[in-house]
Amino acid sequence: MLQASMNRRFAIQGCTALVTGATAGLGAEFARQLAPRARHLILVGRRKERLASLAESLRKDFSALSIESIPADLAMPEERERLASHIIRSEIPLNLLVNNAGLGDLGPFDTAEWTRLEPMLSVNVTALTHLTHLLLPMLRAHPPSAVLNVSSIAGFFPLPEMAVYAATKAYVTSFSEALRMELEPHGVVVTALCPGPVPTEFFEVASREGKTIRAMDRSHPAFASPPELVVRQALAGLERNRPGVIPNSLLAAVVRTVRLLPFPLIREAIRLGAGPKKPVEE
Numbered sequence: 001m002l003q004a005s006m007n008r009r010f011a012i013q014g015c016t017a018l019v020t021g022a023t024a025g026l027g028a029e030f031a032r033q034l035a036p037r038a039r040h041l042i043l044v045g046r047r048k049e050r051l052a053s054l055a056e057s058l059r060k061d062f063s064a065l066s067i068e069s070i071p072a073d074l075a076m077p078e079e080r081e082r083l084a085s086h087i088i089r090s091e092i093p094l095n096l097l098v099n100n101a102g103l104g105d106l107g108p109f110d111t112a113e114w115t116r117l118e119p120m121l122s123v124n125v126t127a128l129t130h131l132t133h134l135l136l137p138m139l140r141a142h143p144p145s146a147v148l149n150v151s152s153i154a155g156f157f158p159l160p161e162m163a164v165y166a167a168t169k170a171y172v173t174s175f176s177e178a179l180r181m182e183l184e185p186h187g188v189v190v191t192a193l194c195p196g197p198v199p200t201e202f203f204e205v206a207s208r209e210g211k212t213i214r215a216m217d218r219s220h221p222a223f224a225s226p227p228e229l230v231v232r233q234a235l236a237g238l239e240r241n242r243p244g245v246i247p248n249s250l251l252a253a254v255v256r257t258v259r260l261l262p263f264p265l266i267r268e269a270i271r272l273g274a275g276p277k278k279p280v281e282e
Contacts, residue, residue, distance in 0.1 A: 012037045016092060031043055044071075075123050098150070148191050189238060233247035
């Protein structure tokens, strides 16, 4: 029976899913698109009121859906352990983990405040890794199951003024690839979602106080993707057992082409493309 389950493809329909960073942006969109297809949805985020509001809205629209919201600051190890303990103790048959929670910081590294960089490292790298480690026994116990890690195309390249953020996403992408190879024999699919610019509140939150770096304005409009498209293609890619998803065909083609170039050329192109930046004073 277990072998038969592992040979089946993971499917969204009827899944039990946990989504981190569910209070806004891609996390909230994941919740909305999973709601009509999932059997049980667990929403996790720091902002209690937003989380409760989203859960209540989904309950009204999808009365058959079992849904719970769990406020948690995943930067704190005890919060991650509390969340995992609740799922294991309640014997929730988790078979989809969406590691979406993430933080950013836009600006030169030498003027960054450590109070912004440390939480970003804690959430983007440590929390994602720790929560996956804590919940993996549950995922392996309910195959076919899946882990969807939200990375970024920033993880493919070193990016000035996003140095730490890009490095954390490089970790997420590499970790996802390795984990995929390890877990495939156990019926667990691992997919890395690597979007380009997405018009959410991420850039506003990631910008430093008093200055807004217009990252969305600097990027080519053709490379941007709305949250609805990003999530829809991410879930479709997961069901197709794809190792990675870049939810924009033009951007995906550009990334694949650029990565074939010698790294000194890539470095020079990034340096010239970055150029001097003039943050807009608020």
